[in-house]
Amino acid sequence: MLNDQELFTISQVAEITGLSVHTLRYYERIGLIRPIDRAGNTHRRYSSDDIGWVEFLLKLRATGMAIQNMKTYAELQRAGEETLEERVEMLKTLQFDVKAHIHELNEHLELIRHKIEFYSAVIAGQKQETSA
Amino acid sequence: MLNDQELFTISQVAEITGLSVHTLRYYERIGLIRPIDRAGNTHRRYSSDDIGWVEFLLKLRATGMAIQNMKTYAELQRAGEETLEERVEMLKTLQFDVKAHIHELNEHLELIRHKIEFYSAVIAGQKQETSA
DNA sequence: CTACAACTTAGAGTGTGCTCTAAGTCAAGT
């Protein structure tokens, strides 16, 4: 697949990922993204793999993982296969935390549902009074 | 229940709710909590109702609701029964958002599960090689 | 060759949600 060798400018990657060019450079600066290859030694050229990595980061971010934590993961990833076990440990911790978070959200959803029901009944009662 | 008339100092409320005394004052200052009654005109005395309200705020916060939004809700609450419909609308929006968030988290959980499985298989393969 | 849009860096600024400090007041025990 020749298409996989296609390279992208920073603004194309911004378009594709939904991050701003500022944020892409920021992520690289703090080490969330590996130093991106340059065309003519200054302008960044992102590979499809780079974009895939950014999209994975976005998913980690969406789980609530802190940037420091993502950075640790990124460093392990770059260190190669020797760090696989450590990465699996991190993923298991994340899995545990996300499950707990979902559980908590479901509980709060229950409370919200109850409140909506209760208040709706009160409103119905108010309307009854008014029309009586 | 006479016990319901019991009053609490700010540090007791901090203990009960898990918020710091700083945060409790901060929440009052920005209008998330109504101006708490004072004993001898300076020291705050919280009622059980006040504590209940703080605990509800913590649940809203845990759903990811922004403070500005919580403040709006708090103001509607204080305005009385006339705002019930507006509050139900806010709760329905929150319900929708939380459901969407849970859905997203579940998707990411799937990805995490896949990665754990895949990496674990690779690790198992590595160990096989070493022992062979 | 020139115009001009897109890129570059270092570093400053912003919004959110706390968190702490300084300086002082109050309440309870001895």
Place this chain on the structure above:
DNA sequence: ACTTGACTTAGAGCACACTCTAAGTTGTAG
């Protein structure tokens, strides 16, 4: 009356995750 510890306010400071600015360089179309 005095000490001690909990309380008070106004306002400064902090961590996080961006977001923007200034000043300059590069690449492409006419």
